[in-house]
Amino acid sequence: MSFVSVLVTLVFVAVALVVSYTQRLDLERDLVVGAVRALIQLLAMGYVLDVVFRLASWPLIALVLAAMAGVAVQNAGQRGAGLPRRFLPPAVGIVFAEAVTLALLLILRLIPAEARYVIPISGMIMGNSMVASGLVVNRLKAEMRARRGEVLSALALGASPRLAAQIPLRESVRAGMIPTVDALKTVGLVQLPGMMTGLLIAGASPLQAVRYQILVMFMLSTSTGVASMLSGFLAYRQFFNAAEQLVLPAEAAPAGGERGGAAR
Numbered sequence: 001m002s003f004v005s006v007l008v009t010l011v012f013v014a015v016a017l018v019v020s021y022t023q024r025l026d027l028e029r030d031l032v033v034g035a036v037r038a039l040i041q042l043l044a045m046g047y048v049l050d051v052v053f054r055l056a057s058w059p060l061i062a063l064v065l066a067a068m069a070g071v072a073v074q075n076a077g078q079r080g081a082g083l084p085r086r087f088l089p090p091a092v093g094i095v096f097a098e099a100v101t102l103a104l105l106l107i108l109r110l111i112p113a114e115a116r117y118v119i120p121i122s123g124m125i126m127g128n129s130m131v132a133s134g135l136v137v138n139r140l141k142a143e144m145r146a147r148r149g150e151v152l153s154a155l156a157l158g159a160s161p162r163l164a165a166q167i168p169l170r171e172s173v174r175a176g177m178i179p180t181v182d183a184l185k186t187v188g189l190v191q192l193p194g195m196m197t198g199l200l201i202a203g204a205s206p207l208q209a210v211r212y213q214i215l216v217m218f219m220l221s222t223s224t225g226v227a228s229m230l231s232g233f234l235a236y237r238q239f240f241n242a243a244e245q246l247v248l249p250a251e252a253a254p255a256g257g258e259r260g261g262a263a264r
Contacts, residue, residue: 010035053115061115065122069095072130076231079134082141082249083238090133093231097129097223098122104222110215121219124195128180128220129227136176136231141249143168144239151246161240169236176228180220187217 013035020027052060073091080086102122104110111117144151147168154164187193188210192200195216199209241247 006039049115049119052119056115061118064119065098068123068126069098072126076130076134076137079138080141080235080238083137083235085238086137089137089231089234089238090130090227092234093133093136093227093229094126094129096230097227098125100226101125101219101223105219121216124216124220125223129223131179132176132224132227133231135179136172136228137235139175140168140172140232140235140239143171144236144246145248148246148248155244155246161237161244164246165236165239169232172235173228173232176231177224180224184217184221187213193217 013031016031017028019025020031048064052064072094073087076090076094077087080089102118102125105121106113111121144165150167151164155161183191183193193213193216196209196213199212200206239246239248
């Protein structure tokens with residue numbers, strides 16, 4: 001695919017711009033900025049990976065993975081706006097999910113310990129873990145607000161913060177895993193995911209492409225599960241102070257105060 005062909009693909013962005021303008025969605029600026037950023041970021045990553053693949057240096061590979069993790073944590077942390085340590089849950093969730101999943105892949109010899117395998121696979125792991133962590137924290141904020149009365153009642157009856165937040169936490173972790181679970185149910189029937197599509201376009205046999213896609217789908221069930229669980233268990237504690245009182249984020253604070261729930 002030539003660079004000219006890449007530029008021609010901007011026609012797809014133009015279609016989206018027309019839809020946004022005619023329907024007054026006010027997304028034109030975001031679409032342009034997003035398209036430009038995607039073009040620059042992907043080209044830059046292409047040059048970086050070309051160098052990393054040729055040098056095959058593990059310190060350099062680790063640096064690339066750290067940069068990817070940093071961006072993922074920064075993005076997922078935005079979902080926790082209002083929480084005192086909003087970047088901590090996604091940071092632990094994403095990094096731990098990456099470490100566990102990649103370690104299993106390498107120990108079980110499912111992928112070679114080479115940059116051209118480790119970096120793209122890690123990108124999939126961290127990308128899906130980022131989405132899962134963001135969904136968990138965002139859903140947890142909504143659940144704690146919606147179930148504020150239930151949580152306060154449980155605290156008043158002597159329940160621990162963990163027990164009082166059990167239902168919001170469970171629903172939040174479920175929310176983080178649902179996209180992956182739904183993808184497992186429909187893969188091959190509704191969509192041919194990225195790994196499989198890329199291999200088919202590159203000329204691999206359909207059966208080989210399927211085997212790699214199965215690997216990816218199953219490994220993502222581990223990474224999103226770990227990221228969702230850790231993000232949820234670290235995030236729920238931030239809704240309670242040292243006295244085990246419910247403290248909601250500022251933007252969700254209701255008027256007045258209650259015992260155990262003086263929201264700020």
